[in-house]
Amino acid sequence: MLGLALLPLSCGDDAVDGPPSPGGAGAAAGAAGSTGGAAGTPGGPECPPPGYATDPPQQLVASVQATLVDEQGAAVAEVPVQVCGLDLCLIDETSASGGVFVEADASIQQPALKVGDGIVFAKYALPLPAETTVHDLGTVPAIRLPAAGEAGALEAGASVASGGVTLELASELALFVDPLDYPEEERGFRAVEVSPERLPWLVDEALGPQALFALSPAGATLCPAGALSVPNTLNLEPGAEVEFYLHGVRIEEEFAPYAGWAKVSDGEVTADGAQIVTAADGGLPELGLLAVRPKE
Amino acid sequence: MGSPLETTFLRPFVAAARARWLPLALPLTLACGSGTPDIPEELLATEPTASPSTYPPGPYLSEVGSTLENFSFSGWRDPVAAGFDPSALEVIRMSDFYDPAGARGLELLLVNTAAIWCQACRVEHRTLPERRAELRARGFEVLSGLFQDASADPADIQDLQTWVEQFEIDFPMVLDPEFQLGKYGSAEAAPINLLVDVRSMRIIERFVGDQEAVMWPLIESELERRSAP
Numbered sequence: 001m002l003g004l005a006l007l008p009l010s011c012g013d014d015a016v017d018g019p020p021s022p023g024g025a026g027a028a029a030g031a032a033g034s035t036g037g038a039a040g041t042p043g044g045p046e047c048p049p050p051g052y053a054t055d056p057p058q059q060l061v062a063s064v065q066a067t068l069v070d071e072q073g074a075a076v077a078e079v080p081v082q083v084c085g086l087d088l089c090l091i092d093e094t095s096a097s098g099g100v101f102v103e104a105d106a107s108i109q110q111p112a113l114k115v116g117d118g119i120v121f122a123k124y125a126l127p128l129p130a131e132t133t134v135h136d137l138g139t140v141p142a143i144r145l146p147a148a149g150e151a152g153a154l155e156a157g158a159s160v161a162s163g164g165v166t167l168e169l170a171s172e173l174a175l176f177v178d179p180l181d182y183p184e185e186e187r188g189f190r191a192v193e194v195s196p197e198r199l200p201w202l203v204d205e206a207l208g209p210q211a212l213f214a215l216s217p218a219g220a221t222l223c224p225a226g227a228l229s230v231p232n233t234l235n236l237e238p239g240a241e242v243e244f245y246l247h248g249v250r251i252e253e254e255f256a257p258y259a260g261w262a263k264v265s266d267g268e269v270t271a272d273g274a275q276i277v278t279a280a281d282g283g284l285p286e287l288g289l290l291a292v293r294p295k296e
Numbered sequence: 297m298g299s300p301l302e303t304t305f306l307r308p309f310v311a312a313a314r315a316r317w318l319p320l321a322l323p324l325t326l327a328c329g330s331g332t333p334d335i336p337e338e339l340l341a342t343e344p345t346a347s348p349s350t351y352p353p354g355p356y357l358s359e360v361g362s363t364l365e366n367f368s369f370s371g372w373r374d375p376v377a378a379g380f381d382p383s384a385l386e387v388i389r390m391s392d393f394y395d396p397a398g399a400r401g402l403e404l405l406l407v408n409t410a411a412i413w414c415q416a417c418r419v420e421h422r423t424l425p426e427r428r429a430e431l432r433a434r435g436f437e438v439l440s441g442l443f444q445d446a447s448a449d450p451a452d453i454q455d456l457q458t459w460v461e462q463f464e465i466d467f468p469m470v471l472d473p474e475f476q477l478g479k480y481g482s483a484e485a486a487p488i489n490l491l492v493d494v495r496s497m498r499i500i501e502r503f504v505g506d507q508e509a510v511m512w513p514l515i516e517s518e519l520e521r522r523s524a525p
Contacts, residue, residue: 055509080413080448088505089414090485091448106485106504117446178456179413181446251415 151188339421
């Protein structure tokens with residue numbers, strides 16, 4: 001288990017509150033690149049991303065091996081997976097038994113195994129540590145998203161719900177959904193809770209209990225940030241303070257480091273104890289895999 | 297904008313088997329190559345390459361130092377100027393960049409591969425138009441070929457259109473569903489960049505991945521060397 005530490009960063013802050021994660025996925029805040037993301041529209045709201053881009057050294061990746069399985073442990077066949085870094089991507093398709101074997105033999109900056117298309121399966125990226133060149137990740141999960149027919153449209157002023165997760169969008173919303181990832185009919189909001197036990201590479205148990213939610217279209221940026229409400233499956237007390245973290249799947253690293261985490265919002269448990277909501281001055285700037293955990 | 301349409305074929309796309317609809321009667325200029333089973337018939341080559349007399353003779357090997365093969369594609373010479381209009385697609389050949397005497401004002405050609413599934417390719421294309429613009433007057437040109445979609449299936453014209461619009465590509469960009477440029481690298485890895493001397497169409501260097509820290513200084517130094525008295 002890599003046990004990556006979650007990297008806190010308040011939304012809109014310039015400074016990182018904590019150390020970079022040990023897996024190299026975390027990074028000090030840096031200049032964000034121009035990405036076509038939601039930096040706002042002319043005359044509209046401005047949402048400059050904190051930016052986590054760095055220039056890490058290349059590391060040799062000889063091969064990456066894994067088996068992709070669903071919630072029942074069944075093999076997920078014929079699904080594209082990638083070994084992708086900041087400078088080079090290699091693609092493979094799972095075998096009939098869910099097998100992945102990427103014989104990379106390449107030097108790659110910040111390599112990770114990328115799983116999920118954001119349409120059928122949620123996207124995430126497992127960092128490949130530099131300590132070895134041969135990576136056998138064992139069984140990795142395919143996190144199935146709700147069907148497209150259940151998706152609500154992401155529109156300015158809308159409140160969309162899926163899988164117990166509700167996202168409220170500002171009336172002056174500037175939304176960017178990458179058309180290269182999501183055809184028009186696949187741009188609705190979908191969410192599903194993910195058991196942290198399924199993603200031990202990404203969850204540091206030492207940081208305490210946390211709930212994971214996969215939101216799609218992953219990588220879509222929202223300006224202003226969307227107000228999020230998730231079920232209080234952590235059974236925290238009403239009024240308890242929490243933090244929302246975003247997992248980075250985009251190598252542009254605008255709102256979270258690639259294959260790592262960054263804090264995107266504070267939050268709290270509602271008075272009735274049923275929901276956990278983002279703070280009024282926070283919110284979610286980008287959709288993707290989220291971790292919610294009690295504030296220390 | 298570029299040369300007139302040459303030997304183009306107005307063919308309807310049969311897209312029922314694909315998730316995406318493509319406009320009927322797209323003028324499609326087709327590349328040379330073999331019939332790869334996964335590629336719709338309409339996208340396969342029907343046109344021979346340019347006359348050998350207008351292009352350096354082979355053999356066309358894949359190693360650095362070899363002469364680039366005179367592939368032929370369908371694409372736009374300047375997608376922005378063409379308004380990303382599929383009806384403005386035209387034949388683009390490697391021979392279009394061959395400039396033995398410098399009559400075209402070209403020195404170096406960067407031949408690039410891109411795939412929609414490849415995020416590194418996307419990041420590279422965000423800066424390629426600007427980099428090319430900076431070096432254009434010194435004889436630098438880019439030709440990029442989009443070869444696969446998000447699912448690693450052969451790219452189609454809608455993919456190409458989405459790509460060039462997304463990144464406001466204003467340099468020659470073509471569709472390469474057969475992955476002719478795969479002669480120089482695997483379809484499983486992207487991007488690939490070939491730096492080509494347009495005087496001879498010889499491959500100066502080949503880069504697997506977006507190796508900007510190495511590639512752009514080499515391009516700079518090559519241009520510098522060529523402009524030296």
